Amino acid sequence: MKKRKKADVGDPPMCNLIAMVDIMFLLLLFFMLGADMGQRELAELVLPKADQVKPDDKKEKTTDKYTTINVHHKYPGGGFSCPINESGGVCRESDHWMYAIRGREYTAADVLPRLEEEAAEAMETEIDPKAGQLLSGRKILIRADLAAPFGDVNKLIELCGKAKMYKIEVAAAQPPPDEMGK
Amino acid sequence: MAGGAMDEDNPVAINVTPLIDVIFCLCVFFMCSFRFKQLEGKFDTWLPKGKGSSGVANATDILKEVRIAMFWDKAAARTIRRMGTREVRDDTELQTLIRDSYRDLMLANVPDAPVTIDAQADVPWNDVMKVVNMCKREKIDKIEFALGAPPPQ
Numbered sequence: 001m002k003k004r005k006k007a008d009v010g011d012p013p014m015c016n017l018i019a020m021v022d023i024m025f026l027l028l029l030f031f032m033l034g035a036d037m038g039q040r041e042l043a044e045l046v047l048p049k050a051d052q053v054k055p056d057d058k059k060e061k062t063t064d065k066y067t068t069i070n071v072h073h074k075y076p077g078g079g080f081s082c083p084i085n086e087s088g089g090v091c092r093e094s095d096h097w098m099y100a101i102r103g104r105e106y107t108a109a110d111v112l113p114r115l116e117e118e119a120a121e122a123m124e125t126e127i128d129p130k131a132g133q134l135l136s137g138r139k140i141l142i143r144a145d146l147a148a149p150f151g152d153v154n155k156l157i158e159l160c161g162k163a164k165m166y167k168i169e170v171a172a173a174q175p176p177p178d179e180m181g182k
Numbered sequence: 183m184a185g186g187a188m189d190e191d192n193p194v195a196i197n198v199t200p201l202i203d204v205i206f207c208l209c210v211f212f213m214c215s216f217r218f219k220q221l222e223g224k225f226d227t228w229l230p231k232g233k234g235s236s237g238v239a240n241a242t243d244i245l246k247e248v249r250i251a252m253f254w255d256k257a258a259a260r261t262i263r264r265m266g267t268r269e270v271r272d273d274t275e276l277q278t279l280i281r282d283s284y285r286d287l288m289l290a291n292v293p294d295a296p297v298t299i300d301a302q303a304d305v306p307w308n309d310v311m312k313v314v315n316m317c318k319r320e321k322i323d324k325i326e327f328a329l330g331a332p333p334p335q
Contacts (some may be wrong), residue, residue, distance in 0.1 A: 157229070
C-alpha cells in the first residue's frame, strides 16, 4: 500500500471538495423537484380554505379537456395600483378583477368568445337528452381569490353555461392538519 | 474559489471550479424562486343540464329549501349572513342551523331540498366557500347559487 505523503508545514492548505459538491447536488435536486413551474401558478392568488374538498387529481389536469380559470385582482405596475388590495383589504372596484385563462387576461365582457373556443375543442359526440343539444365535455376549474366578489364568480359560471360547458369545479386550499375542522 | 486536491495521487486532474460555480448559481436561482406548494382540492359544481335559470323562487318554493342570504356591509367591511330573519354571526351556530333546517325538511318528506346560497355580488368568495364547506360537512350535496340580487333586508 502506498503511504500518503506527510504534509509539509510549508505546503498550502488543501480542502477536499467532494463532500461539498455532493451536498450542493442534493440541494440542487431538492429545489429543482420542489419548484412548481405550472402555468396556473402564474396568477398570484390566495384560495379560500375548505377542509371538505376533494383532493386534486393531477393526472386529470394533464389531459387536453381541462381549462383552469383564475379570478384575480389586477397586479400593480404600469401606472396601476390599488391601495385597498395592497393593504389586504377587500377591493370592490369592478374593473380591478380579471379572469385569466392560460396566462391571458379577460374581463366579463370579452371572456365569452374564449370560453366558446375552449368548449368547441371538446364537444361531446351525442346530443344530450336532457339539454336537447350538443354540450361540451370540457371541465372548467375556477380558482378564485378569497377576496374575489361572488358576483364575478357567479357571472363566470353563468357564461360557462352559455358556452355549453357544464362540468364546473371550484378550487379551494386544503388547510394544514392542525387547522382541520375549524 | 475551488481548487484541485491531491494532484500527485490523481493522474487526471479535473478542474471543478466552473462546475461548482454553475451549481452555486443554480442553487441560488432555485432557492430564490422556491415556494412551498399549497395543497389544493376542488368542489364539483356541475350545472344542471337543460334547466337554466329558473328565476326568482316563489313563496312555496322557499319553504322547500334551506336559504342562506348573504349581504356585504361596506361600512363595516364584513358579510352579514341571514337564515330567515335571523342574523347569524357565529360559524358553529350557522352550521347547527343548516343541519337542523335540513333535517326538518327531510322529516317533512322533501328529500331533494337544496341549500340555496343567495349572496350579493359584493360578498367575498371566501365567505361563500365557508358556507359551501359547512354544507359539505353536513353531507349536503345539493347546493345552489341564486342568481340576481337577494331580497331586501
